Amino acid sequence: MSREKTYNFAAGPSVLPTEVLKTATSELLDYHGSGMSVMEMSHRSSIYQEIFDETKAEVRKLLRVPDTHEILFLQGGASTQFSMVPLNLMGEEGSADYAVTGNFAGSAAKEAKKYGRVNIAADTGESNHTRIPEQTELKLDQNAKYFYYCANNTIYGTEWKYVPETGSVPLVCDMSSNIMTKPVDVSKYGIIFAGAQKNMAPAGVTMVIIDRALAGRELPFTPLMLSYKTMIDKDSMYNTPPCYNIYMLGLVMKWLTKQGGVEEMEKRKTEKAAVLYDYLDESRLFRGCALKPHRSDMNVTFTTGDKELDARFAKEAASAGFLNVKGHRLVGGMRASVYNAQSMEAVVALREFMKEFEVKNHE
Numbered sequence: 001m002s003r004e005k006t007y008n009f010a011a012g013p014s015v016l017p018t019e020v021l022k023t024a025t026s027e028l029l030d031y032h033g034s035g036m037s038v039m040e041m042s043h044r045s046s047i048y049q050e051i052f053d054e055t056k057a058e059v060r061k062l063l064r065v066p067d068t069h070e071i072l073f074l075q076g077g078a079s080t081q082f083s084m085v086p087l088n089l090m091g092e093e094g095s096a097d098y099a100v101t102g103n104f105a106g107s108a109a110k111e112a113k114k115y116g117r118v119n120i121a122a123d124t125g126e127s128n129h130t131r132i133p134e135q136t137e138l139k140l141d142q143n144a145k146y147f148y149y150c151a152n153n154t155i156y157g158t159e160w161k162y163v164p165e166t167g168s169v170p171l172v173c174d175m176s177s178n179i180m181t182k183p184v185d186v187s188k189y190g191i192i193f194a195g196a197q198k199n200m201a202p203a204g205v206t207m208v209i210i211d212r213a214l215a216g217r218e219l220p221f222t223p224l225m226l227s228y229k230t231m232i233d234k235d236s237m238y239n240t241p242p243c244y245n246i247y248m249l250g251l252v253m254k255w256l257t258k259q260g261g262v263e264e265m266e267k268r269k270t271e272k273a274a275v276l277y278d279y280l281d282e283s284r285l286f287r288g289c290a291l292k293p294h295r296s297d298m299n300v301t302f303t304t305g306d307k308e309l310d311a312r313f314a315k316e317a318a319s320a321g322f323l324n325v326k327g328h329r330l331v332g333g334m335r336a337s338v339y340n341a342q343s344m345e346a347v348v349a350l351r352e353f354m355k356e357f358e359v360k361n362h363e
């Protein structure tokens with residue numbers, strides 16, 4: 001199968017813009033006449049520093065990150081933030097509020113318990129995480145050191161459509177699977193973090209946007225590498241950063257800017273998701289897994305309700321070039337991830353394939 005004949009719906013690592021991969025290819029051996037690949041450069045060199053600074057500037061511009069907030073490029077994936085957040089914000093004998101709306105938020109809450117008290121502000125486990133809690137359902141503690149939530153639940157296919165109101169308690173948000181898909185008021189957040197491999201770059205770099213006022217409060221035993229203050233003071237270069245991934249992230253950000261930025265992405269994502277959801281709502285074979293008001297524009301989860309038929313669909317889809325539509329093992333069924341780099345053409349083609357499958361399999 002060739003790239004031209006396939007559509008990749010993977011949840012992460014996921015499809016990257018072809019244009020970006022072509023640029024990376026053309027610059028792979030010799031970056032801008034430097035005689036080196038970006039992979040071969042010293043991270044302390046001025047030529048690399050320029051790539052790094054440009055990448056940061058693109059992110060700042062795209063998300064309108066205010067001067068109060070620092071942008072960091074770290075390693076360890078989004079999962080390392082599950083530890084880094086409490087280590088840095090919990091303080092001695094502190095507590096934090098967690099909204100558990102899926103697997104990743106659950107893992108984060110579990111990790112935080114090692115470092116302080118965790119108040120479960122909401123848990124949608126009883127509905128198998130098919131929905132997002134309302135603001136009025138959140139059991140908030142005004143003395144919490146922070147409120148933690150996951151903006152888009154990659155596995156279950158649900159997404160927060162509002163920013164929780166927490167008064168003076170700082171918001172911490174895992175935006176791994178919906179960052180850069182719409183404008184965000186960054187000033188409302190203490191920390192935003194995102195693993196890059198869903199929507200920004202290849203796996204290996206994690207972006208953190210942090211209010212500088214929150215740094216420097218880490219627990220005394222916090223590893224140096226897991227202190228936000230270390231990384232802010234050293235501009236993400238206490239040690240070798242994931243240089244090449246940051247370069248790739250920069251290329252994707254430039255591509256995004258050229259497309260029209262996050263405002264344009266918001267428009268496109270709404271249109272792309274609607275193509276699939278409108279069909280799912282009328283299909284007599286398939287149905288969406290998440291509740292309608294809470295469904296994600298990024299990860300569309302669906303099922304026929306029959307395990308064997310689901311498996312057959314995923315298999316036939318793969319043979320027809322629709323790659324990675326099998327759902328996560330925790331949910332079953334199917335999942336089509338439609339991040340920024342996913343084209344409308346791919347989404348329409350998938351819907352047509354589903355329609356054909358429905359005709360053949362619905363008696």
Ligand SMILES: *Cc1c(COP(=O)(O)O)cnc(C)c1O
Nearest residue numbers: 077078079104154174176177195
């Ligand atoms: C993928 C994902 C993670 C885990 O990311 P890693 O980089 O693999 O640690 C965490 N949160 C969300 C919302 C994700 O989609």
